Amino acid sequence: MAEFLQFLISGLTVGAVYALVALGFTLIYNASGVVNFAQGEFVMLGGMVTVFASAAGAPLPLAALIAIVAAVIIGLLLHRLAIEPARGASAVTLIIITIGASILLRGLAAIVFDKQFHKLPAFTGETPIDILGAAVQPQSFWVLGGTAVVVVALYAFLEHTILGKAVLATAANRLAARLVGINTTTIMALAFGGSAAIGAVAGILVTPITLTNYDVGTLLALKGFAAAMLGGMGNPLGAVVGGLLLGLLEAFGAGYLSSTYKDAFAFLVILFVLFAAPQGLFGRRVVERV
Amino acid sequence: MGALLNQRFLTLVVLAAVIAVLPLLFPSSYYFRVASLVWVAALAAIGLNILMGQAGQVSLGHAAFFGIGAYAVAIGPTHLGIPSWAALLIGAVLSAVLAYLVGRPILRLKGHYLAIATLGLGVLVALVISTESGWTGGPDGMPVERLTLFGWRVSGSYTWYWVTGALLLIGTWIALNLDETPTGRAFRALHDSEVAAQVVGVDVARFKLQAFVIAAVYASLAGSALAFMNGFINPDQAGFLHSVELVTIVVLGGLGSVVGSIVGAAVLITLPQALTVFHEYEHLLLGLIIIVSMIFMRNGIVPSLSALLLRRARS
Amino acid sequence: MVMKAKLTASLVAGAMVLGMSQGALAQDTIKIGSVLSATGPASFLGEPEDKTLRMYVDKINAAGGINGKKIELVIYDDGGDANKARTFATRLVEDDEVVAMVGGSTTGTTMAMIPVFEDAKIPFISLAGAIEVIDPVRKFVFKTPHTDKMACEKIFEDLKKRNLTKIGLISGTDGFGASMRAQCVKVAPNYGMEIVADENYGPRDSDMTAQLTKIKNTAGLQAVVNPGFGQGPAIVTRNYAQLGMGDIPFYQSHGVASKSFIDLAGAAAEGVRLPAAALLVGDKLPESDPQKKVVTEYKQTYESATKQPVSTFGGHAYDGLFILVEAMKRANSTDPQKIRDEIEKTKGFVGTGGIVNMSPTDHLGLDLSAFRMLEIKGGDWNLVASGS
Numbered sequence: 007m008a009e010f011l012q013f014l015i016s017g018l019t020v021g022a023v024y025a026l027v028a029l030g031f032t033l034i035y036n037a038s039g040v041v042n043f044a045q046g047e048f049v050m051l052g053g054m055v056t057v058f059a060s061a062a063g064a065p066l067p068l069a070a071l072i073a074i075v076a077a078v079i080i081g082l083l084l085h086r087l088a089i090e091p092a093r094g095a096s097a098v099t100l101i102i103i104t105i106g107a108s109i110l111l112r113g114l115a116a117i118v119f120d121k122q123f124h125k126l127p128a129f130t131g132e133t134p135i136d137i138l139g140a141a142v143q144p145q146s147f148w149v150l151g152g153t154a155v156v157v158v159a160l161y162a163f164l165e166h167t168i169l170g171k172a173v174l175a176t177a178a179n180r181l182a183a184r185l186v187g188i189n190t191t192t193i194m195a196l197a198f199g200g201s202a203a204i205g206a207v208a209g210i211l212v213t214p215i216t217l218t219n220y221d222v223g224t225l226l227a228l229k230g231f232a233a234a235m236l237g238g239m240g241n242p243l244g245a246v247v248g249g250l251l252l253g254l255l256e257a258f259g260a261g262y263l264s265s266t267y268k269d270a271f272a273f274l275v276i277l278f279v280l281f282a283a284p285q286g287l288f289g290r291r292v293v294e295r296v
Numbered sequence: 297m298g299a300l301l302n303q304r305f306l307t308l309v310v311l312a313a314v315i316a317v318l319p320l321l322f323p324s325s326y327y328f329r330v331a332s333l334v335w336v337a338a339l340a341a342i343g344l345n346i347l348m349g350q351a352g353q354v355s356l357g358h359a360a361f362f363g364i365g366a367y368a369v370a371i372g373p374t375h376l377g378i379p380s381w382a383a384l385l386i387g388a389v390l391s392a393v394l395a396y397l398v399g400r401p402i403l404r405l406k407g408h409y410l411a412i413a414t415l416g417l418g419v420l421v422a423l424v425i426s427t428e429s430g431w432t433g434g435p436d437g438m439p440v441e442r443l444t445l446f447g448w449r450v451s452g453s454y455t456w457y458w459v460t461g462a463l464l465l466i467g468t469w470i471a472l473n474l475d476e477t478p479t480g481r482a483f484r485a486l487h488d489s490e491v492a493a494q495v496v497g498v499d500v501a502r503f504k505l506q507a508f509v510i511a512a513v514y515a516s517l518a519g520s521a522l523a524f525m526n527g528f529i530n531p532d533q534a535g536f537l538h539s540v541e542l543v544t545i546v547v548l549g550g551l552g553s554v555v556g557s558i559v560g561a562a563v564l565i566t567l568p569q570a571l572t573v574f575h576e577y578e579h580l581l582l583g584l585i586i587i588v589s590m591i592f593m594r595n596g597i598v599p600s601l602s603a604l605l606l607r608r609a610r611s
Numbered sequence: 612m613v614m615k616a617k618l619t620a621s622l623v624a625g626a627m628v629l630g631m632s633q634g635a636l637a638q639d640t641i642k643i644g645s646v647l648s649a650t651g652p653a654s655f656l657g658e659p660e661d662k663t664l665r666m667y668v669d670k671i672n673a674a675g676g677i678n679g680k681k682i683e684l685v686i687y688d689d690g691g692d693a694n695k696a697r698t699f700a701t702r703l704v705e706d707d708e709v710v711a712m713v714g715g716s717t718t719g720t721t722m723a724m725i726p727v728f729e730d731a732k733i734p735f736i737s738l739a740g741a742i743e744v745i746d747p748v749r750k751f752v753f754k755t756p757h758t759d760k761m762a763c764e765k766i767f768e769d770l771k772k773r774n775l776t777k778i779g780l781i782s783g784t785d786g787f788g789a790s791m792r793a794q795c796v797k798v799a800p801n802y803g804m805e806i807v808a809d810e811n812y813g814p815r816d817s818d819m820t821a822q823l824t825k826i827k828n829t830a831g832l833q834a835v836v837n838p839g840f841g842q843g844p845a846i847v848t849r850n851y852a853q854l855g856m857g858d859i860p861f862y863q864s865h866g867v868a869s870k871s872f873i874d875l876a877g878a879a880a881e882g883v884r885l886p887a888a889a890l891l892v893g894d895k896l897p898e899s900d901p902q903k904k905v906v907t908e909y910k911q912t913y914e915s916a917t918k919q920p921v922s923t924f925g926g927h928a929y930d931g932l933f934i935l936v937e938a939m940k941r942a943n944s945t946d947p948q949k950i951r952d953e954i955e956k957t958k959g960f961v962g963t964g965g966i967v968n969m970s971p972t973d974h975l976g977l978d979l980s981a982f983r984m985l986e987i988k989g990g991d992w993n994l995v996a997s998g999s
Binding site for chain 3: 323324325326327329330333426427429434435436437439453522526527528530532533568569572575576578579
């Protein structure tokens with residue numbers, strides 16, 4: 007039981023980060039149809055900027071705020087300077103642009119910061135909490151709680167604000183949204199900014215557990231993308247479920263099966279899910295028109 | 297039709313001429329090595345381009361087949377006593393069979409779902425290669441016995457320049473021909489609209505599968521060539537980043553353009569070599585160049601430039 | 612018209628001066644090459660190596676160079692990619708025409724580059740860990756870091772002294788971790804060690820509690836060894852403490868070789884033991900220790916120039932560079948063959964990694980005494996007194 011709980015909490019914590027990255031993917035994908043492979047770099051920025059701002063003397067909450075603002079600015083710049091000028095290009099061209107952006111951001115971070123690994127202090131101490139025999143880091147609760155807050159806030163925004171509804175409308179049908187007077191360019195900028203903020207929050211929450219350096223983003227982008235696909239691309243709920251599921255698969259795979267092949271196990275499950283449900287767990291069926 | 301034939305012929309002649317003339321400009325064998333790397337990457341990219349450009353399917357795990365080809369020629373002679381040339385063929389057959397088997401269910405998926413499924417396949421293959429160290433030498437890789445053909449030991453940068461150049465010529469010739477066969481036309485129909493293709497009687501599933509298998513064989517042969525050339529191979533070549541690199545070459549050069557894949561490979565392989573003078577700014581500039589080229593040449597270098605030239609010629 | 616002639620004349624003169632100075636330059640410099648993983652997943656190896664080489668080559672040149680000739684250093688960054696490393700190795704040999712090479716941050720990149728230098732008959736001093744670099748001995752390949760096999764032996768020696776024989780392994784699946792794990796499994800029987808648990812983690816994993824929980828619940832477990840490098844061991848150490856495994860003796864490897872490990876692992880690092888070079892405990896060495904002077908000087912130079920904690924990885928580059936420099940001085944020649952012969956004759960060289968005595972059958976020249984067993988106490992490295 008204790009063992010099971012240990013794996014469960016470990017999986018949920020890692021999964022929550024995947025979920026936030028997947029959520030970032032989803033937000034941008036919905037607004038613009040772009041799969042943003044620089045999503046992992048937002049997580050990196052969140053962690054790295056916080057580390058360096060607090061090293062420069064800023065208290066942690068202020069440092070975290072600076073990091074989020076910095077990430078949002080980078081997100082908006084990415085949209086304005088790289089995505090917007092290529093408007094109308096094919097999806098795969100846009101993907102390559104975001105891959106270029108991810109290489110660029112990593113190179114920039116290596117110069118502006120450094121290539122060392124860094125840590126942040128846990129928000130509320132590092133004494134593990136005993137839950138029915140499982141030892142849990144207090145920071146895990148921050149990660150899980152923070153993820154929940156982000157999800158709820160995003161849900162409230164999308165469902166209960168005019169701007170949020172405009173985002174949903176754009177996601178559903180970009181042309182129709184423009185026809186009813188929604189400025190889709192603003193919506194896209196909003197999506198990039200929001201997605202960057204979510205990524206940065208993930209980076210801030212998780213750095214006390216996982217450490218960070220200039221190139222932690224690559225793997226997170228890969229895992230987050232896999233999570234978004236597992237849940238069904240374009241569905242925020244799917245992204246969260248997909249992320250948590252992927253984290254749990256890895257933890258239980260490592261715990262009960264083989265730690266060497268735990269990634270294989272996770273991807274095998276993704277493959278089987280896709281074979282059974284080709285649109286992911288919560289994906290929409292798209293009817294192709296001629 | 298005649299004009300098309302000529303154009304195809306012209307492309308091959310120009311490519312052959314470039315391969316033949318380039319060495320005159322090379323001051324040292326280092327340049328031969330870089331050029332050979334370009335030919336190998338171009339070969340893999342041309343194959344992937346059949347899948348991406350003509351059949352409209354994205355593969356984010358294509359390096360898996362590259363790795364299978366590479367490790368076939370490494371493991372075959374070392375552990376199983378299979379001659380190198382036979383191992384190369386076995387690698388190609390293995391890649392084709394794997395592509396055929398997993399292609400059936402995978403190719404039912406559309407767009408990004410196909411991308412993630414192929415990505416998963418790539419991750420699995422790379423993981424097996426780096427874990428089964430008894431066979432593969434693990435993450436540090438393993439040496440590859442030199443290729444011997446009819447008693448001739450193929451080695452050295454100069455030799456490999458010509459061997460890979462010849463391979464690329466053959467690969468280009470096949471791809472260009474494929475373009476004009478009924479299969480090629482079916483592929484292009486797929487790219488435009490799958491439903492439309494189906495309606496006019498194209499067996500969509502079969503053609504997609506065919507493109508996947510062809511692309512896998514190209515990558516496998518390219519992988520084998522690189523392994524022979526280096527005399528050493530490690531799991532990076534089968535990894536996710538290498539898959540991304542291949543996709544970037546195809547898109548940068550131009551989807552659906554055979555020449556584009558060669559140009560894309562030339563740009564992406566030589567650029568990091570040229571950028572070394574910038575030291576730590578290397579990656580920043582590489583990223584910047586990729587972004588800027590994709591913004592201003594959104595259909596890829598070759599299609600965008602040829603459209604530009606065509607416009608110039610008309611006005 | 613007059614002006615034009617003048618211009619032409621000065622251009623010609625300029626070109627002549629340039630041409631002459633270039634000719635003179637070529638004669639007065641010795642080209643040394645290096646390919647390092649300064650970026651990418653192994654950048655924590657390549658970066659200190661890169662800084663060390665640049666820093667000391669400048670110093671050597673400022674002091675007049677080698678036998679009156681300045682060193683020209685050519686460094687390429689392979690990003691940890693073996694195929695790129697191979698290309699840069701060719702570039703060094705064919706295009707830059709270096710007379711020797713110090714580099715190769717990882718075993719993967721080193722193994723890919725070896726054929727290039729063997730074929731070109733140019734000495735190659737590798738900075739990679741695994742034993743396969745120098746075993747079997749290759750004529751032109753040397754290395755400076757201790758092998759992973761030695762690290763396993765040192766750890767097992769210590770375990771034997773403490774009467775602990777049932778061990779669990781938790782290894783990274785990167786080249787370093789996988790290679791060291793294999794060596795440990797191989798030499799374990801020689802020391803009467805029994806491996807009761809054997810788990811792995813990916814080099815980029817951020818949570819190893821699942822693997823550690825499994826190890827913790829293994830019956831009869833007496834100690835745990837973590838072959839790995841990079842940030843992985845820091846996370847493993849933190850998870851180790853989180854799961855309350857502090858009473859079970861825990862060993863890291865020489866892959867954890869800079870103060871930043873203690874910094875990243877925090878309080879969890881207390882009590883962890885590891886085999887490491889004297890460099891980490893320079894200030895705690897007795898005055899009589901032959902390495903004391905070298906390691907304290909290197910540490911001071913590196914830390915004041917980079918503002919980063921010294922690592923044994925940079926130390927490997929220091930050792931490689933000076934083994935080469937001294938060999939070149941003795942050879943009094945830039946002929947790669949002669950330099951190689953002198954490198955092989957290196958005797959009693961005092962480096963950061965130990966005292967190096969090479970021979971035609973040993974291209975590393977270090978024995979187990981080069982490793983010190985350290986224990987982390989009070990946020991700092993401490994020498995474990997022999998016998999405890």
